[in-house]
Amino acid sequence: xxxxxxxxxxxxxxxxxxxxxxxxxxxxxxxxxxxxxxxxxxxxxxxxxxxxxxxxxxxxxxxxxxxxxxxxxxxxxxxxxxxxxxxxxxxxxxxxxxxxxxxxxxxxxxxxxxxxxxxxxxxxxxxxxxxxxxxxxxxxxxxxxxxxxxxxxxxxxxxxxxxxxxxxxxxxxxxxxxxxxxxxxxxxxxxxxxxxxxxxxxxxxxxxxxxxxxxxxxxxxxxxxxxxxxxxxxxxxxxxxxxxxxxxxxxxxxxxxxxxxxxxxxxx
Amino acid sequence: xxxxxxxxxxxxxxxxxxxxxxxxxxxxxxxxxxxxxxxxxxxxxxxxxxxxxxxxxxxxxxxxxxxxxxxxxxxxxxxxxxxxxxxxxxxxxxxxxxxx
Numbered sequence: 001x002x003x004x005x006x007x008x009x010x011x012x013x014x015x016x017x018x019x020x021x022x023x024x025x026x027x028x029x030x031x032x033x034x035x036x037x038x039x040x041x042x043x044x045x046x047x048x049x050x051x052x053x054x055x056x057x058x059x060x061x062x063x064x065x066x067x068x069x070x071x072x073x074x075x076x077x078x079x080x081x082x083x084x085x086x087x088x089x090x091x092x093x094x095x096x097x098x099x100x101x102x103x104x105x106x107x108x109x110x111x112x113x114x115x116x117x118x119x120x121x122x123x124x125x126x127x128x129x130x131x132x133x134x135x136x137x138x139x140x141x142x143x144x145x146x147x148x149x150x151x152x153x154x155x156x157x158x159x160x161x162x163x164x165x166x167x168x169x170x171x172x173x174x175x176x177x178x179x180x181x182x183x184x185x186x187x188x189x190x191x192x193x194x195x196x197x198x199x200x201x202x203x204x205x206x207x208x209x210x211x212x213x214x215x216x217x218x219x220x221x222x223x224x225x226x227x228x229x230x231x232x233x234x235x236x237x238x239x240x241x242x243x244x245x246x247x248x249x250x251x252x253x254x255x256x257x258x259x260x261x262x263x264x265x266x267x268x
Numbered sequence: 269x270x271x272x273x274x275x276x277x278x279x280x281x282x283x284x285x286x287x288x289x290x291x292x293x294x295x296x297x298x299x300x301x302x303x304x305x306x307x308x309x310x311x312x313x314x315x316x317x318x319x320x321x322x323x324x325x326x327x328x329x330x331x332x333x334x335x336x337x338x339x340x341x342x343x344x345x346x347x348x349x350x351x352x353x354x355x356x357x358x359x360x361x362x363x364x365x366x367x368x
Contacts (some may be wrong), residue, residue: 037349046298052301052304052308054284076304077302078304104306104344131304147306149307260309
C-alpha cells in the first residue's frame with residue numbers, strides 16, 4: 001500500500017493555518033513530500049472567507065476586531081466559516097494520482113466519504129450532500145472546499161465539534177437568501193456540531209485526539225493508503241511563515257485579493 | 269452608477285453581481301459569492317464577459333458559455349445561466365429602487 005504522510009498539528013492561528021496548507025501544496029508540487037493528510041485546529045478562533053467572497057459583505061469587521069478574531073481569505077471558494085472548536089483537515093494529492101478524480105464534483109464525493117465514515121463510527125447517521133457538505137439529521141456538520149493548483153489537488157474542510165453560535169452569528173452576516181432557505185427547511189444555514197449530537201463524550205479531554213485518529217483511519221481505509229505520521233519539514237515551515245507574512249496577513253489579499261498567492265514559486 | 273443584484277438559484281450557491289454603469293454600458297463588473305470556479309483567477313474573464321451592453325438574456329448567456337468553454341473553466345455551485353440572470357437583474361436595477 002502507498003505510504004502517505006499524516007501531520008497532526010497543534011492548534012494554530014488562522015493566518016498560519018492557511019499558510020501551512022499552501023506550503024504543503026507547494027512542497028508536493030516540487031515532489032518534496034508524499035501525498036499528505038494534515039489535521040489541525042484553531043487557536044485563537046478565526047474566520048475564513050471563500051476566495052470569491054467580499055469581506056465586507058460576509059463579516060462584521062469591527063466586531064471581529066473587537067473580539068480578536070482574524071478574518072482570512074482562503075485560496076479555495078465556498079462560504080465564510082467561523083473556526084472555533086472543530087477538527088480541520090486538508091488533503092493533498094498530485095493531479096497525476098488516480099485518487100485525484102478529473103471531475104471536481106465526483107472528487108468531493110470521494111474525499112468527503114472518509115468524513116461520513118468517521119461520523120458513522122460514532123453511530124451518527126451522516127451522509128454526503130453535494131456539492132461539498134456532510135449532513136446529519138438535515139443539518140450541516142462538515143463543509144469542504146477544493147482547489148487545483150500547480151499540479152496538486154488541495155481539499156480542506158471542517159468537522160464542527162462545538163459551536164458558540166451566538167458569537168458566530170454576531171460576527172458573520174448571514175444573507176437574507178440563506179435565512180429564507182433555512183426557514184424553508186433547506187439545510188443551508190442550518191448547522192449542528194458533535195457536542196450537540198454526542199453530548200458528554202465530547203467533553204472528554206481526549207475527544208479531539210480520538211476524533212483525529214478515527215478520521216485518519218477513515219481516510220486510510222477510504223483512499224487505500226497507510227499513514228506515516230511526521231512533522232512539517234523545516235523547508236515547509238519556513239515557507240509557511242513567508243506565505244503567512246506575504247499573503248494571509250496582508251489586507252490586499254484579505255480585502256480585495258489585489259495580490260496573488262505565489263503557487264509553487266520555489267519550484268517554477 | 270453602481271447597481272447590484274443577488275441570486276440564489278435552486279441547487280446552486282449564492283451569487284452577487286455589482287455593475288458600474290456609464291451611459292447604459294457596463295464599465296466594471298464584480299461577481300462574488302460562495303460558489304467555486306476553477307481555476308479561481310478566471311473569475312476575472314467571466315467579469316470581462318459582462319462588460320458593454322448586456323443585450324438579451326440569450327446573447328449574454330452565449331457570451332458567458334463561450335467564455336467558460338474557451339477558458340476551460342469548471343463551474344461548481346454556479347452556472348453561466350445564473351450569472352447571466354443575476355447580471356441582467358442588476359442591470360435592470362438601474363431603473364428602480366435596487367440601486368446600490
